[in-house]
Amino acid sequence: MRSCCFASILGIGLSMAAQAGEDIKVGVVLPYSGVYASLGADITDGMQLALDLYGSEIAGRKIVLITEDSEVKPNVGLTKTKKLVFQDKVDLLVGPVASNVAGAMRDFVHNAKMPLIIPNAGNNLLTGEKCSPWVIRTSFSNDQINRVMGPWLYEQGHRTLYLMAPDYAAGHQMMAAVRRGFTEAGGEVLGEEYPPLRETKDFAPYLAKVKAIRPDALYVFFAGGLAIQFVKQYHEFGLKAEIPLTGAGWLTSPLFLPAQGSAAAGFIGALNYVPTIDSDENREFQFAFNEKYKRIASEFTVQGFDTGRLIVEALKITGGETADKAAFVRAIHAVEFTGPRGPFRIDPLTNNVIQDIYIFETRQGGYNIRHVVIDKIADVQDPPNGCVM
Ligand code: PHB
Numbered sequence: 001m002r003s004c005c006f007a008s009i010l011g012i013g014l015s016m017a018a019q020a021g022e023d024i025k026v027g028v029v030l031p032y033s034g035v036y037a038s039l040g041a042d043i044t045d046g047m048q049l050a051l052d053l054y055g056s057e058i059a060g061r062k063i064v065l066i067t068e069d070s071e072v073k074p075n076v077g078l079t080k081t082k083k084l085v086f087q088d089k090v091d092l093l094v095g096p097v098a099s100n101v102a103g104a105m106r107d108f109v110h111n112a113k114m115p116l117i118i119p120n121a122g123n124n125l126l127t128g129e130k131c132s133p134w135v136i137r138t139s140f141s142n143d144q145i146n147r148v149m150g151p152w153l154y155e156q157g158h159r160t161l162y163l164m165a166p167d168y169a170a171g172h173q174m175m176a177a178v179r180r181g182f183t184e185a186g187g188e189v190l191g192e193e194y195p196p197l198r199e200t201k202d203f204a205p206y207l208a209k210v211k212a213i214r215p216d217a218l219y220v221f222f223a224g225g226l227a228i229q230f231v232k233q234y235h236e237f238g239l240k241a242e243i244p245l246t247g248a249g250w251l252t253s254p255l256f257l258p259a260q261g262s263a264a265a266g267f268i269g270a271l272n273y274v275p276t277i278d279s280d281e282n283r284e285f286q287f288a289f290n291e292k293y294k295r296i297a298s299e300f301t302v303q304g305f306d307t308g309r310l311i312v313e314a315l316k317i318t319g320g321e322t323a324d325k326a327a328f329v330r331a332i333h334a335v336e337f338t339g340p341r342g343p344f345r346i347d348p349l350t351n352n353v354i355q356d357i358y359i360f361e362t363r364q365g366g367y368n369i370r371h372v373v374i375d376k377i378a379d380v381q382d383p384p385n386g387c388v389m
Helices: 002-019 037-054 074-086 099-112 142-146 149-155 169-185 204-213 225-236 257-264 280-293 299-318 325-334
Strands: 024-030 061-069 092-094 116-118 135-137 160-164 188-193 217-220 245-248 268-271 336-339 342-346 353-365 368-380
Touching (some): 024 037, 024 074, 037 061, 037 299, 061 074, 061 299, 074 092, 074 099, 092 299, 116 299, 142 268, 149 217, 149 245, 160 169, 160 204, 204 225, 225 257, 257 353, 257 368, 280 299, 299 325, 299 336, 299 342
Parallel strands (some): 024 061, 092 116, 245 268
Antiparallel strands (some): 336 342, 353 368
């Protein structure tokens, strides 16, 4: 017994000594091609800015990002994850953007006991029924963003909704969240459409149905190239004047607004961040991002930024050690800060972020189009949803 424990203590000591001076490798699995490519770029830039500002070297160890393209494909995401773990021997992982890719990666990282920090993918299961001590989410769950909108829309006087989202886990989970809140409040969902995630370029057949059915409002989730196409076609179809457009707030992200232009005006959405949040933390962040990247930071940038900051702060607590993964996760739970989106902390019960959710309108003022916050729900925390750590 004695020799076993002494040997294992020695073993840990040796592995820590071996780590000193070595790079801390962060394996990053994000889409750099495909429908969510621009999201992956924004998250990466946000993470890099956090390393610039909060420290890219801890206890003599440099933090380096090793990036891999998930292509928004579950099998590719999993293969790249394995490559980062087995070949590059990363210390921790960050990714992905899409819920279906996250679903494919979950069992591998759980069994490998490899910390995975999710900077976007909202798949409810990963911080619910399929939660893991090794999977931490800094972004949102699909339920967290959307469930507040059902009762809110009902309170605004809407009594019927039509739902539309891409046909994959995130689309279905988000629509289920808004449907639940809206019908519990007394509203009725008149219909729903789930166009394919990758292929959809033409929304006309779906929009024709909405026009015929005439709901009080249309509630959607689209992001990336789909968001740009959808908003333009909604406008061209003449629906904007007839049926209010609402939904998950990514639809008019600052990432997509330049391509959407005035067609985006009038949209009402819910999200964990908009660039117009009135706080010193947010103004300083937007200023620093603009200095370096010459563009407005999006909610994806903020998720990358807060992920980078969380990693740095946790590593400061562990003294730059990454060999003891459980100690690293404990350090993550000890980090709290107020960032660009407001107060930020990880819920140790689910490993999902606790954060404010903003309801905003995308408004046109002269040549400018901007997000105007009209309501805020503070400290939104997911129930455990079947999570047992
Ligand atoms: C997701 O697949 O979980 C997802 C993708 C893009 C978003 C939000 C959620 O903007």
